[in-house]
Amino acid sequence: MIRGLPKLSINLRVGRATPLRRRLILLVLLLVIPAFGLVLYGHLEQRRIETARVREAATAMSQLAAANQENFIKNARELLATLSDLHFLVLATDRLFCQTHFSNLRKLLPDYVNFGLIETNGVVFCSAEPTNRSVNLGDRPYFQRVLQTGRFATGDFQIGRITGQPTLNFAYPVMDDQGQLKRVLYASLRLALLSEAAAKIRLPSGGTVTVTDRNGNVLAYHPEPEKWVGKALSATPVVQRILTQKGRVFEMPGLDGTPLLHAVTAITDGKTPSMFVSVGIPVTVSYAQANEALFRNLGVLTLVAVVVFAAARFYAERSFLRPVNALVGAARQLAEGNLSARAGTIQGSTELVQLGRAFDEMAMRLQKRQAEVEQAHNQISSLNQDLERRVEQRTAQLQEANKELASFSYSVSHDLRAPLRGIDGFAHALEEDYGDRMDDTGKDYLARVRTAAVRMGELIDDLLKLSQIARTEMGRERVDLSALARTVAGELQKRDPQRQVQWEIADGLSAEGDARLMRVALENLLGNAWKFTGKRPQAKIEFGRTQCDGQTVFYVRDNGAGFDMGYVGKLFGAFQRLHNDEEFEGTGIGLATVQRIVNRHGGRVWAEGAVDKGATIYLTLINEPLQNQNTR
Numbered sequence: 001m002i003r004g005l006p007k008l009s010i011n012l013r014v015g016r017a018t019p020l021r022r023r024l025i026l027l028v029l030l031l032v033i034p035a036f037g038l039v040l041y042g043h044l045e046q047r048r049i050e051t052a053r054v055r056e057a058a059t060a061m062s063q064l065a066a067a068n069q070e071n072f073i074k075n076a077r078e079l080l081a082t083l084s085d086l087h088f089l090v091l092a093t094d095r096l097f098c099q100t101h102f103s104n105l106r107k108l109l110p111d112y113v114n115f116g117l118i119e120t121n122g123v124v125f126c127s128a129e130p131t132n133r134s135v136n137l138g139d140r141p142y143f144q145r146v147l148q149t150g151r152f153a154t155g156d157f158q159i160g161r162i163t164g165q166p167t168l169n170f171a172y173p174v175m176d177d178q179g180q181l182k183r184v185l186y187a188s189l190r191l192a193l194l195s196e197a198a199a200k201i202r203l204p205s206g207g208t209v210t211v212t213d214r215n216g217n218v219l220a221y222h223p224e225p226e227k228w229v230g231k232a233l234s235a236t237p238v239v240q241r242i243l244t245q246k247g248r249v250f251e252m253p254g255l256d257g258t259p260l261l262h263a264v265t266a267i268t269d270g271k272t273p274s275m276f277v278s279v280g281i282p283v284t285v286s287y288a289q290a291n292e293a294l295f296r297n298l299g300v301l302t303l304v305a306v307v308v309f310a311a312a313r314f315y316a317e318r319s320f321l322r323p324v325n326a327l328v329g330a331a332r333q334l335a336e337g338n339l340s341a342r343a344g345t346i347q348g349s350t351e352l353v354q355l356g357r358a359f360d361e362m363a364m365r366l367q368k369r370q371a372e373v374e375q376a377h378n379q380i381s382s383l384n385q386d387l388e389r390r391v392e393q394r395t396a397q398l399q400e401a402n403k404e405l406a407s408f409s410y411s412v413s414h415d416l417r418a419p420l421r422g423i424d425g426f427a428h429a430l431e432e433d434y435g436d437r438m439d440d441t442g443k444d445y446l447a448r449v450r451t452a453a454v455r456m457g458e459l460i461d462d463l464l465k466l467s468q469i470a471r472t473e474m475g476r477e478r479v480d481l482s483a484l485a486r487t488v489a490g491e492l493q494k495r496d497p498q499r500q501v502q503w504e505i506a507d508g509l510s511a512e513g514d515a516r517l518m519r520v521a522l523e524n525l526l527g528n529a530w531k532f533t534g535k536r537p538q539a540k541i542e543f544g545r546t547q548c549d550g551q552t553v554f555y556v557r558d559n560g561a562g563f564d565m566g567y568v569g570k571l572f573g574a575f576q577r578l579h580n581d582e583e584f585e586g587t588g589i590g591l592a593t594v595q596r597i598v599n600r601h602g603g604r605v606w607a608e609g610a611v612d613k614g615a616t617i618y619l620t621l622i623n624e625p626l627q628n629q630n631t632r
Helices: 006-014 017-084 095-108 141-149 192-199 237-244 288-335 350-437 440-471 481-495 515-532 565-570 590-600
Strands: 112-119 124-127 153-159 166-175 181-190 208-213 218-222 249-253 259-268 273-282 477-480 501-505 510-513 539-548 551-558 605-609 615-619
Touching: 017 166, 017 181, 017 192, 017 208, 017 249, 017 259, 017 273, 095 112, 095 124, 112 166, 141 153, 141 166, 141 181, 153 208, 181 192, 192 208, 192 218, 208 237, 237 249, 237 259, 237 273, 288 350, 350 440, 477 481, 477 515, 481 501, 481 510, 481 515, 481 539, 510 515, 515 539, 515 551, 515 590, 515 615, 565 605, 590 605, 590 615
Parallel strands: 501 539
Antiparallel strands: 112 124, 112 181, 153 166, 166 181, 208 218, 208 273, 249 259, 259 273, 477 510, 539 551, 551 615, 605 615
8 A cells, every 4th residue: 555645545446347337237227217117106006996996896795795694684584574473373372383383384494493482581482493391592692682672683693502503593573462572583594504695706716705793703604614604703803893894895814814805794683783794805816917017017127128238238348348447457556556557548438538648647646746755754753753752751750740749748748747836835835834924915925826836737738638639549430429418418517516507418419530539529518518607597508410501510509608709719729718717717728629629520610609698619520611600
């Protein structure tokens, strides 16, 4: 690879002949795709027309099948209505007489398995099928419907208790001359007749006819009735859709899982449907003609596309790809570092000849430019080596200065402590030995000397702590700030249990940082709030969290002495105090320590307050710019 020419090598790889040939193929496809789109659009229109036609045909077949099934209901209604007018029979008291006539009627009408009369209490009075036991049909739905409505009723699928055969029962009320219900006349239709009638419907290949009662029991099915008749299928999705009548025509897998177009017609024996007839036509049949036309058109269009592609490829190979391949070969040599590579004479169109000449000129300039780049690279390498050497020297000097500063801080603190201890010790001895010889003024001066020595010691300690914070190694962990604040608050409260302070520390406050340094920061912040609320009878200190420009901001707020915002710039400086010792004691190091800890965590700290109205210290722990520092 040639140093300084990485972009050239990338561009040359993109310009290989194979991707170029692919682009030519895509260009041909762009010409053919609209034609394919028209074919697909025509196919969709044809499918829409075919779907509408098949839906109409399915609806017509469903209505025809329903009419055939409804004929059984009409015939049964007319037969039972006629029999109900024969009072000598339906109101007879002679059971044998009634049984004989019904038996003869069954011989005349072999489509029916049984005829009979039921008392209003549900007990069978007589039937065409003789029985030696008492049979109660009071729980049969058709019997209950006649009792409730006093009209003709159609039953559901059942196995006859007398005949033991699957039947569809019909019932009719028997009234006396006063119009009172005396008995219920019923007829049991042979269930196989429904499937035989369904088989007479001319269906396309794979089509089905399904007849169900109102409870989802299959009364008839074509083809293979023996597989489905008599089964309770109310839980299957297709039967549920039929029973709920959500759309008379819909697409859904049939009982055997084959996708079908269903057309449903309901049959009523009064106001409510008693039977449902569904004709299913395979979806593949619905779209057969449209699919055949689609395949035919696609075949013709594919043949045309192949011819066009072959012609375009021949033309492109002869007039375009060969010259381009020659240019690519020379460019590849150039990219591999051979700056003497040239395209030479290019045979092809005028544009490609001009491109070959331009390429040779570019190669000459690149060869010259490469020499200049190598010379500049050598100079930069020399400068970098010198810069690295200087950085190492300055780093060593800085580390040595830090060590000397730490040693100096320790020496200064040690050297200053000895005189201070001497001052305090001699002052104490003077007070004990010569206190009785001093007047009040002398004792006051002596007390001031001791106080000044103690304060000087505190200043030295705070200054050392501030210096150590800048040098301490930092750790990183998830710190529970809420728990830490409660610990510090508890320690403050133990120092002065007589004070009544209302603490409000929010739950769930945490941040990534050094746990030890965060404790120092909270000790100073909460300690300041504790100190400056010392003169409040109802002191309140709050530690919480807010949002500022999408950034998490923690704060410590109190209702203490506050401060003048005109001096806020001095608040975080070392030994800077806005209150005198008579009001509040302190060294002025606490907030400077907090600022240094926050800065080491990549955050920022600021304050808001007013005289005698409390103060709020805000801080962040991530290195992001703060746009609005007035958010409370």
